[in-house]
Amino acid sequence: MNIYFQKSFQRGFGTYPLKGDELRRAIEAAIDVGYRAFDTAQMYGNEADTGEALAECGVPRSELCITTKVHPDNYTDETFLPSVETSLRALKTDCVDVLLLHWPPAHGEIAPSLRMLRSALERGLTRSVGVSNYTAAMMREARSIVDVPLVTNQVEFHPLLNQEKLLAAAAETGIPITSYASIARGEIFKHGLFSEIGETYGKSAAQVALRWIIQKGVPLNTMSTKPANIRANFEIMDFTLSSIDMQRIDALTATGYRIIKPGQLPWVPEWD
Structure with missing residues (x-):
């Protein structure tokens, strides 16, 4: 089973942009309400704080799902694997559960970084691999480049943005969002x-x-520093929206509100 579709990991706790004591307190609250999946990244600058908090949280490492992401600046033969090893030391673990490419490379050629990602998997630095912020076309290309499962494409996904093209690509390629x-x-x-x-x-x-x-059918990450909101964000499995209410919300995807826009970062692609 894809790790993100295990019941205990469908709701992940995102750590951006938290650091220090604020992050530690948030992770403590998240652990207390039941979160077991935690998401960080080299780019966030908080892997060491995340690792410290999770090491002290009282939950066995085997019950946690830790995801981190490789910074695009490290998509080189010289820096990719050393950067992952640095992340593991910061996170106080021998192996992360999921290692993602944080963004497509700025030049648009995805094959080299995907092969480096596979190398990290083969060396036992991660249990599974995936990507983030890929377009539908990139998902299809990635499927043809690597023959190991890509467990996710982590993307901006909310009710104010139509991501049907990515959902269709997920069904086509077997790379879930x-x-x-x-x-x-x-x-x-x-x-x-x-x-x-x-x-x-x-x-x-x-x-x-x-x-x-x-x-x-999309696992999610949420972040808050308020214990009440952390709990509320987790307690979403005890009710089911009717098909009519789902359709009413579906209509809001036409709003087209997107947080990350092309040109905002060097690696942002032209979105679907």
Whole structure:
């Protein structure tokens, strides 16, 4: 089974942009409510803080799913594997559960970094591999380049953005999508529909948006520093949105709200 589709890992805790004591307290709260999947990255600058918090959290390493991502600046033969080894030391683990390429390379040629990713898997530095921020075309190309399973393409996915092309590519390639920016960094709260629907189920606007993602078959990551919100973001498995409510939310994807836009970072591709 794909690690992200194991019941205990469908809801991951994202660590960006937290650091230091703020991150430690957030991870403690997340562990307390039941999170067992944690997402970090070289780019976040918080792998060591994440590793320290998880080492002290009281949960056996075998029960955790730790994901980190390789910075595009490290997509070279000289720096890729050493950077992963540095990440492992920071995270206080011999092997991460999931290692992702954080972005496509700036020049657009994805094959070299995918082969380096496979090398990390072969050397036992990670249990599984995947990508992040790939377009549908890149997903298809990646499937033809590497013959090991890619367990995810982690992308911006929320109810204010139509990602049907990526969902179709996931079905075609067998590379599932997982979600970041799952509540569009708060943008969903500008749309009253989520609160309206939430009243029917006794749930908050955020819980409705997150449940919509889960019912799309997409595991998700959320981040908060507030214990009440951390708990609420986790407690989304005890209700089911009706097909009519799913369709009402589907209509909001036409909003086309995207957080990460081409040109915002050197590696951002032209989105589908």
